[in-house]
Amino acid sequence: MKELFLKFRFYFVALILILCAALILILARSCRENRSMEVLPVKAIESLPDFQVQDVTEIELIYGKHVAKLVRGSDVWNLHTNGKPVVIADPAKVLLLLEDISRAKLLRELSIDSETEAEALALSGANGGKTIGCRVILRGKNGGEIRNLLLGRVHYSVGEQIGRYRTNIPDGRYVRLMLAGKPHYFLMSRPMLDTIPLSAFWANPVTCPNMGMPILIRYTDLANKKILWEVRPEGNQYKLTIPKDKKLNIKEMQQKLGFLTQAPLSRDVAAENVEFKPDSRLDIIYANGFSYSLEMQNDPFDEWKRLGRLTPAYDPEFTFRMQQETDDALAKRKKQYQAELEREKKLFGGQIFVLRPSLINIFETVPEK
Incomplete structure (x- = not known):
């Protein structure tokens, strides 16, 4: 057996090296495909308090200089400009947005220690960063804030490989919250694709x-x-x-x-x-x-x-x-x-x-x- 090993030791060594190289390539590809979520350290978090959709009386969406403000009237939602209602909003879009926010769960808290890391997720706008996110504010009857979220980049799960292409599915959103006066960064369970701060987007298509x-x-x-x-x-x-x-x-x-x-x-x-x-x-x-x-x-x-x-x-x-x-x-x-x-x-x-x-x-x- 020893003589057989010595005779073919070169081939055994080559086989081991090939297997090691293949394992390294598989691990590298797996890390690359999941880098959008796994590269940041995480820790246990607490859930946000629940709220009822009917308790929301005002929605404000802010992205840079773009602002869309929706205010609940007696029986409809209205788009406001300069404090005055200008057009009736699409009730289906408003309800979808509120349900999305109410059902969203905080999956992970991200340990972000620098403005550069926050900018990479489009969550640095609150501190004057170059890459800003979309601010979503929900208010109640007395003007009190129910939610104040800074939404950053959409998170995508790794999808199916089709030829040269990969289909990635939006499954979450990075978000910045102020808790006890300090900024906290999370991965949220819903992508919030309809948080568009353009008044025209929310206009009722009937009117x-x-x-x-x-x-x-x-x-x-x-x-x-x-x-x-x-x-x-x-x-x-x-x-x-x-x-x-x-x-x-x-x-x-x-x-x-x-x-x-x-x-x-x-x-x-x-x-x-x-x-x-x-x-x-x-x-x-x-x-x-x-x-x-x-x-x-x-x-x-x-x-x-x-x-x-x-x-x-x-x-x-x-x-x-x-x-x-x-x-x-x-x-x-x-x-x-x-x-x-x-x-x-x-x-x-x-x-x-x-x-x-x-x-x-x-x-x-x-x-x-």
Whole structure:
């Protein structure tokens, strides 16, 4: 046995080294996939006191200079500007927000000792930090605060791997609370995706039917940092038409990009035989405060030809890639992921757009008409 070991000792050593290397790679990948939650030390925490949704009489959402204030009236919620009600709020959105906050649980307390760590989670705004979160304040009948939360980045669980893409699911939100006069940082159980501090977002669609209409399309040359053209509605007509001399085929883009079909433009929008060029960006801004941005850039990496980026300020780190593929490669991918492609309807013409999760909530300033 000893002679056999000595004879093949080189192969035994090589096998052990290979197994060790594989174990290290597996551990490194696991740590990388869970870094958003596991890298920070945690300790036991106490739950926040419960409150009843009907006890809330005022909601204030603040993100930088953007403020949305909702006040409960006798039978409706009203949006207030300069202390006066200006429009009726959407009751379904208000109820969803209040239920989300009332049911949220504090999962973990994070040991954050520096402003840099707080900025990484968008929770430093209260101290004048560069990266701020969204402030949510709930008040009761006598003006007393029921909740005062500073919401930071959304937390994502690691989702399914689909080819080159991974689908990450929003499952929580980082939050900053003042307890006994001191700041505490937590991971909360709900992502709070509807905390959007834009008054137009909360407007009742019945009383404000034009809130879902586009008010601006802007096409920008990124290389030269120049706006090539803009289109705005004329008068009260919430309908945008791209002239044929504009360098963009919006109709084709609607077919290729599923997120545009979620809030479609006018059917009059069309431009024939033009191409969406690299190193450019398309912005579509709606009256309800939603905005869609698509960047096309030259990508220096491997076989990737273009980089498409959907940019919601809700989570600036969320990006997606698209790849120009051959017919054979496209057919193979289509067969492999037929269920996903049919459900999402993201496959058109030879480009694949994976837009998950579909978070298109932003905090951009809506341009004046």
